[in-house]
Amino acid sequence: MNRLLLVPGSFNPITNAHIDMARAAQEKTGAGKVYFIPAHDTYVAQKKSFIPGKIRCKLIEEATPEDMSCIPLEVNSVLPAKTYDTVTKIRESLDQDSGFCDFYICFGMDNIRTLSTWYHWRPLVEENMFVACAREGQNLCKALEDAGLAEYKEHFLEIRIPENHISSSLVRSLCEQGRFEEVKGIVPENVYEYLRRYYDGLN
DSSP, rough: OOOEEEEEEOTTTTHHHHHHHHHHHHHHHHEEEEEEEEEGGGGGGTSSOOHHHHHHHHHHHHSTTTTTTEEEHHHHSSSSSOHHHHHHHHHHHHHHHHHHEEEEEEETTTTHGGGSTTTTHHHHHHHHHHEEEEEETOHHHHHHHHHHOGGGGGGGGEEOOOOOOOOHHHHHHHHHTTTTHHHHTTOOOHHEEEEEEEHHHOE
């Protein structure tokens, strides 16, 4: 049975930390393929600076190895999509192309706290597996208990991620300050080159 890892997020822009996190989750699950799912532009448009979805997808495709790719489903949607609808559409498409697949969805541990408020959260949890990325002091079992989701613990795996504090917001902040040398080591080379041109244009 094929195992596929879905990694939703804004990726505004994608960083080395995103790719490292996806690789760790892939190794944990044994997934043969990783798919990044960039969010609709409305989720990132409120930022001081944001990269249009089609470009975020292009940067991901160029930055990632062959066993990682980008699905532009939400980016190409006219309206923002719900996670359950996105995963269902991807499942229907990939199952048709590759046969039945086990889906693992990777997200931050903080998402567990609000998961039961998501649209169609119960079938989302029951039909998929999840990889929760835990930082220092976070614990999967406690997070599930606090969220009232302990009965679904068999649907969740935990990976530990380092406290490197690298994030897309940090990258944007450094770029806005013109501190590009600090950005160079924390994003893929193609992303760095794009950011230099993008922020030079803004200025």
